[in-house]
Structures are given as structure tokens and as C-alpha cells.
Amino acid sequence: MSATIKSVAEYAGVSIKTVSRVINNEGTVKPDTLAKVQQAIDALDYRPNKAARDLAGRDNYVLGYVYDNPNAYYILAMQNGILKECRANGYELLIHPCDATNANIIDELVNMVNSARLAGLILSPPLSEMPDVLQAMDEKGIQYVRVLSGDKAPDDKPCVLVDDYQAARQITEHLINQGHQRIAFIAGEKQHHSTTERERGFYQALADRGIHPDPDLVVEGTYSFGTGVQSIQQLLALPEPPTALFACNDEIAAGALFGARMQGVDVPEALAIAGFENSPFSTQTFPPLTTASQPTAQIAQRATSSLIRSLQARKRKAENQTVPADIFVPELIVRESTSR
């Protein structure tokens, strides 16, 4: 049988409430009492019973990560980052894959939060970008933190930003610096902010260098290999085909690379290709892909820490001082697919 707060209290010669104060860092414990209790905790290898804590306390020490994103690497990196922060703060993580296109998604989330008594939610795209979802959370008083694409926070609720705009600009600039003028762009789902942000960065970089964008060179699709294959065929069939391509993610880029080579077009000699995301795909093509890398686990950790801070502030009824949102700019990674 594992130790309880009672056995620790007896061992240390204090009341259970004092032990409770120690394990909750309430601060109002004399240093030597604290030392005694700490020693008792160590000696008995005591760990608070989460069920009892959750039952007695107001909140549950459980966060939820809700996601709908086909990218396994992204999800796992998010999970890892969140878990790291959760463990450091005595929280647990409940994961909840879901289908964002499901009409009942809001009910599903609210039900989940209630039934698992979650303290808060971590939302990543596309859920973090769905106004109706966010509104429902606000109405139900469910705490959350969002990971968002953007260069400034849309409101004062906690979020962590990934500046796709800036990174896309850098990628496009890189292509321009390689001497390219006719640069194509393949977009993913327009509902994803990341797509529009990357597209915005693409256009801005062109504008910065006085290049007039050619509408024929911009194609829309989904974040998939197939989109890359099809789009590049279409692009290469143009009377004046592009000499460079910026694909909205690595999977599209890999598809485009595949499609180009199928048609006998050499990469990077006849066509430079850049992706986005630094997914494992990007190193497992020939040639490997130039891309942009976002520190997903770190982003997740920061988001989680921001959520936890906000929960704790709310608990002590402290004024929830608005901390400026963290911004991460994905870093350009140059590989052979864009070399001269």
C-alpha cells in the first residue's frame, strides 16, 4: 500500500493539512516544518492521490489535447511538448483525436471536457482556428490555449503564434536570391490559416523584390502528395513554366518533385522546389527538400505552460495579467532541392 497524506503527517508529526500545504506549495509553512515534511515525503515515497485531489479540490489536474491533423509527426511532437510541461507541473494529459469537420464537434468537445473534468484544453490547427469552437469554449467557461498561425494575436486570450508569414517570406526570398523570377506556389486547404499566411508571405516577398505575381503560377489544393503531383503537371504544361516552386508543405513538395521527375524535369537544375514543415519527407526525397522548420515540441510546451499559468492565476483569483503571446518563426533549412 502506498503512503497517504495521513501517514506522512504522522511521520512528520504535523497535521495532514500542513502536509497538504507543502505539496501544494502554498508557501505559508515554516522552513523547518517544511523540511520535516519533505523528509517524511521522501522517506515514505509519498505521492498525492490524484483521484482524491481531484475530488476534494475544485479543479482536475488534467489537460486535454484535442487534435484533428493528419500529420502524425506534428501531433506526436505536440504531444511530447505538452507532456513535458504537464509532468513538470503535476498535470496529466488526456488526448482526444477528433474530426473537425464533424457537425457535432462542439458537443463532442464540451461533453469530453465535462465528463473528464478537464482543467483546460490545448488546441492546434485547424480547431484553434474555428470561431464557433472557440466561441463555444468561451461560453461554457472552458479554459484553453491555442497554437495559431499568425504574426499577432487575434485577441487577448492565451495563444502561441507560429509566424508562417515570415518564414514563407524567407523561403521565397531564398528562391529569388537563387535567381528565380517565375516562382510557382501550391497552396493547401484555404481553411487553414497556415496556408493563407504562407501565401501572404510568398506575395510579400515577391512584392519586396519588385516581382509581379503571375496568377497562373498559383495553384490551390490540399496538403497532400497527390496535390503536388497534379499541380506540377499543370504548372509544367504552361507556355512559360516556372523555374522554381514553393509548396505549402513538404508533402505537396514531395509530390511535385515526384511529378516533375516523372516528366523528366530535373530538380533542382530545371526546377527548384521548396517545401515547408521540415517533416521526415523532406530528407527522404531525391534531392532532399529545402524547407522551413518549426520547433513544434517547444511550441507545445510554451502553449501548455501558458495555459497552466492562466489556470493557476484563475485559481488564486489573481488578475489574469495578459502576457504577450509567444511568437515562433520557423527557420529556413536549405537543402539540395533549391541549389543552383
Next chain:
Amino acid sequence: MSATIKSVAEYAGVSIKTVSRVINNEGTVKPDTLAKVQQAIDALDYRPNKAARDLAGRDNYVLGYVYDNPNAYYILAMQNGILKECRANGYELLIHPCDATNANIIDELVNMVNSARLAGLILSPPLSEMPDVLQAMDEKGIQYVRVLSGDKAPDDKPCVLVDDYQAARQITEHLINQGHQRIAFIAGEKQHHSTTERERGFYQALADRGIHPDPDLVVEGTYSFGTGVQSIQQLLALPEPPTALFACNDEIAAGALFGARMQGVDVPEALAIAGFENSPFSTQTFPPLTTASQPTAQIAQRATSSLIRSLQARKRKAENQTVPADIFVPELIVRESTSR
């Protein structure tokens, strides 16, 4: 405030214990009482408070999934399968990525199980194949289910088997049927049972068809793209190079494909390549890879259901009747990388 067992009891005009019986399916409730209670539960949208259940009951309704596997798709598929079964049975899932090579891995797991009061553990390779880990779990009385590579259970403790041997045989046979005699094999980490099982299947298929294996055609490496690239160079440099390759997984196969094309070797014309796993890589190469597909989510679900059954049996002190382990044989998927 959400409904409690008490409010349901009042609404239904029964005692809280009767409500408890209903939500726990104890069976000893009269049909019309049960109906009344059910109706009350629906009307009040009642959900049992997990913390209270865990605290009052003996067990925690939480399972743990511990994994150390670089394959994100595999992990996510496992998670999804486990979650599905957990939700169907009122369990929650705690995920715990870890490093199996860590010397303290056993302490880490035991600590985790104790501190989160887990009811049981789901283990996938490589952890499910580490005798010292399993022994520690047995000693500490921690319940677990393993997902294992093999065609028969190594003992009578719960496990789900993935018959890599059989699938590898089928892949090799497929290559032989395509007319190949000089078939190379690139192995992954030898510590993984899946590797040795696949290798065993490879040799068996050769033997079945009277083909004498050539040691030069068998190369060892890791489950990585790089291994594929390097190994194929080595193999193609042989005085009598192979005409077909069976790579231990898709990532190696993709690397080999990459390497072969770099050297100007056509696939499948000059070299047929088969992988294993049916990972997304396998459709995103040119040409797409022949491979074997295991229904990972289904396997995970079955494993979880087996664990839950065994937990419930233990709870009712029922004789834990040994159910024969489920065996899944990955299915051959033929694509262009091995076509004539």
C-alpha cells in the same frame, strides 16, 4: 454544476447504491427500476465522476500506453485503437513516451504506474520484448498486455501477435513469383523481434522454393532511410548484384530506391523493391512500394480489450481463463516497385 449520483437517485426515487449498480452494470437490478434510473441519467445528463470512482473503488480506470518507437504513424495508430476501446469501456488513457535504452527505464515505468495509479499497461515493441521490463512488471504485480512480433505466444500472459514471419514469407514468395532468384534482404535493428521474424520468413520462403540463400545479399542496419541508401550501394557493387530487394521496412526501402536511382538503376525494371509496414512513405516514392500492411489500430484495440477483460476478471476474482492470443498477419500490398 453537473449531476451527481445523488441527484439521479432522487430523481429516479431510488437509493444511490441502485444508481451505482446501474452504471456499473452489476446486473442485479429489476428491469423497470433499471429503466427508471436510465431515464433519470439521460434526463439529468449524468456522468459518473471519475475521481470519485477511482477514489472509492479499488482500481483506477486509467490505462497507460508506454512507447519508444520512432515511427509516428505506428504510435498514432496504436493510440487511436487504444482510445477507441478505452472510451467504449469507460477507461482513460495516459500516454508515456520513453527511452527504452535508458538504464532507469524500469524505475521510470514502475513510478509512473504507481503515481498515476494505472490499472494496466499496453506495451508495444521494443518495450514489449524486453525481458527485464516484463519481469519487473510481473514482480510488481502490474497488469499489462503486449503487442508482439511472432506466430505463437511466448507464455500465457495476455498478448496480441503480429505474424511478421508469415507476411515476410508472402512478400518473398511474391518476389520469387515475379521470377527473381537473387533476392537481397536489408535488416533493421536485430534487437527488434520484427526484424528477426521477417528475416526468418525471408529465409523460409527461399527454402520453400529451393533457392539457396547468398550471405552476400543479406545486409544489417537500422530502420532508417540512410541504411537503405548505404546498403543498396553495397549490394549493387557486388559482382553479381541482386535483381530484387526485400527491405525490412518502408523507410529502408525508400532509401534503397533513392540509392538505386542515384546510381541509375531502374526500379522495378532492373531492381524490384519491396518494403514492409505500409507507411505513408510507401505510396510517396516513385514508383510506389510493394509492402505489407498491418492493421495497427485494430491490433491496438484488440490488445486493449484483452487487457480490460483480464482486469475485470481479476476484479471479480474470476479465474483468469487464458484466452488464446489474437494473431494478425500483415497483408501483402503489391504496387509498382515490384511489377514486371
Next chain:
DNA sequence: CATCATAATGACAACGCTGTCATTTTACTC
């Protein structure tokens, strides 16, 4: 050194459920 404010600690009732055991109802027998 008495007085008071404040810091530190403790006693005890919840929290919502399950387990145990007692009690009531039902069904069956003669």
C-alpha cells in the same frame, strides 16, 4: 511585559462514489 496583529498550524466537514452488510421484496414450495 502585556497587547495586538499576523503568521503558522490544526480540526473537521465535504467531494461523489463504491464496498459491505442489513433489510425489504419477490418468487417459489408444500
Next chain:
DNA sequence: GAGTAAAATGACAGCGTTGTCATTATGATG
């Protein structure tokens, strides 16, 4: 229809914490 076994239900005490409020120790002040 009385007697009995079995089925159905209920009363109540915990489970291990936290929150509330009461109590005691400490230090500052005049």
C-alpha cells in the same frame, strides 16, 4: 397462505485529499 430461499434494494462508512474556519505560536509595538 404460511414459510423460506433468493433476489433486489438501501443505509452507511469509508476512500485521500482540499477548503473553511478555528486555534495557537510568533513577533512587533508601546
